[in-house]
Amino acid sequence: MWKSLLKLRHLAERFIKSKIGNGANTRFWYDNWTPLGPLLKLLGDSGPRSQRIPVNASVASACNNQGWILAPPRTDAAVSLHMYLSSIPLPSVSDSEDGFDWYVEGKPCGGFSTQMTWDVVRPRDSPKDWxxxxxxxxxxxxxxxxxxxxxxxxxxxxxxxxxxxxxxxxxxxxxxxxxxxxxxxxxxxxxxxxxxxxxxxxxxxxxxxxxxxxxxxxxxxxxxxxxxxxxxxxxxxxxxxxxxxxxxxxxxxxxxxxxxxxxxxxxxxxxxxxxxxxxxxxxxxxxxxxxx
Structure with a gap:
């Protein structure tokens, strides 16, 4: 069963999003914590090297009390990331813990919802007049x-x-x-x-x-x-x-x-x-x- 569930990770990752608190429990590159999606997909395999953030780093380790410690952006995707990070509070100044929720079409479900998830992932065709x-x-x-x-x-x-x-x-x-x-x-x-x-x-x-x-x-x-x-x-x-x-x-x-x-x-x-x-x-x- 668990092997079957692991095969569905590519479907589930777009629904699971992290709400950043102190950033300690959210992985910078793998977790879906920005509107840009998982950053490793956004910047590619060269992202950790170009931004000088280790591949297994947490969000908390990518910033300090002064700001984010990323390298200067060199691509449009990196510019988008820097623009987003400059618009949110620094995790280092937060005392709350990170939280994860199940999001369907951008709205939190307060937990996993079978019906709402099925309505999104099932194949749909145009309505038939008959x-x-x-x-x-x-x-x-x-x-x-x-x-x-x-x-x-x-x-x-x-x-x-x-x-x-x-x-x-x-x-x-x-x-x-x-x-x-x-x-x-x-x-x-x-x-x-x-x-x-x-x-x-x-x-x-x-x-x-x-x-x-x-x-x-x-x-x-x-x-x-x-x-x-x-x-x-x-x-x-x-x-x-x-x-x-x-x-x-x-x-x-x-x-x-x-x-x-x-x-x-x-x-x-x-x-x-x-x-x-x-x-x-x-x-x-x-x-x-x-x-x-």
């Missing part, structure tokens, strides 16, 4: 996760498996009419289209109002009096999850379930979701709209 259509309040976790993978087009469809070198027939397992890609499997497939027809009829649509995945995502975030946004999101995620489960069931278990039966399953999932979240404002009026 995030609210996948991770919305009231979604079913397994539906949302499956929808996330589907939206990124990372589901292992037969076409993708074939592209990886697997010896599989890339034809859609549900209709055997076209290559099994995401847009076909969840929109164009005759099997899935039958389920969409039942859903659209329930919502009052005469025909399927989208023809590709982008159109499906645009449709799901719109709202109307008969089909609020949250109801559309529930339906899209439930259908994607159910169709993908049926596709796997057909491939692995050779069990074909009719579209009408899958629609009944989706209907039950929507009713359960609305019932379980009836206390939430957005779900209170959904049941009459779905069961009309």
């Amino acid at each position: 995030a609210s259509q996948v991770w919305f309040k009231g979604s079913t976790p397994r539906h949302a996760f499956n929808m996330w993978i589907a939206h990124l087009d990372r589901l292992p469809t037969l076409t993708r498996l074939a592209s990886w070198g697997l010896h599989v027939n890339p034809t859609c397992s549900l209709c055997s009419a076209s290559p099994e890609i995401r847009d076909h499997l969840f929109i164009d497939c005759a099997f899935t289209a039958s389920i969409w027809d039942l859903i659209c009829n329930r919502l009052g649509y005469l025909h399927q109002p989208f023809s590709n995945w982008s159109g499906l995502m645009r449709w799901s975030k719109h709202r109307s009096e008969t089909a609020p946004k949250v109801l559309r999101l529930l339906l899209v995620q439930a259908l994607v999850y159910t169709v993908w489960r049926q596709r796997n069931n057909l491939i692995h278990n050779l069990q074909r379930i009719p579209p009408q039966t899958l629609f009944k399953d989706i209907n039950r999932q929507i009713i359960n979701s609305i019932t379980a979240r009836g206390h939430m404002k957005r779900f209170k009026n959904l049941m009459p709209l779905w069961l009309r």
Whole structure:
């Protein structure tokens, strides 16, 4: 464990900062006690020689009652260091001891903070405009996760498996009419289209109002009096999850379930979701709209 922790020193050093008191416990070259960062990184390996301060010296040993005992600066970095040192009180005149704290974005935490540190070091990407259509309040976790993978087009469809070198027939397992890609499997497939027809009829649509995945995502975030946004999101995620489960069931278990039966399953999932979240404002009026 301690060896693993030592490997993280390069990440931790920017968070640990020293508050100088008498300078006795802070290392001049290695510790992070100035806004310039560790001085050995600022001035390089030649810093101790050029400034005539031993590499293991403390901050207290780099000054006396008259001032700092550094050599005259010869580089821009050394000038910056001298300018900073001239703006702070001499440690030799202080009676307090040095203190160390955990700083996140320049603010002391009063000790180590896991949450604040993780928020800084974790990789971040730009916000996605589709995030609210996948991770919305009231979604079913397994539906949302499956929808996330589907939206990124990372589901292992037969076409993708074939592209990886697997010896599989890339034809859609549900209709055997076209290559099994995401847009076909969840929109164009005759099997899935039958389920969409039942859903659209329930919502009052005469025909399927989208023809590709982008159109499906645009449709799901719109709202109307008969089909609020949250109801559309529930339906899209439930259908994607159910169709993908049926596709796997057909491939692995050779069990074909009719579209009408899958629609009944989706209907039950929507009713359960609305019932379980009836206390939430957005779900209170959904049941009459779905069961009309």
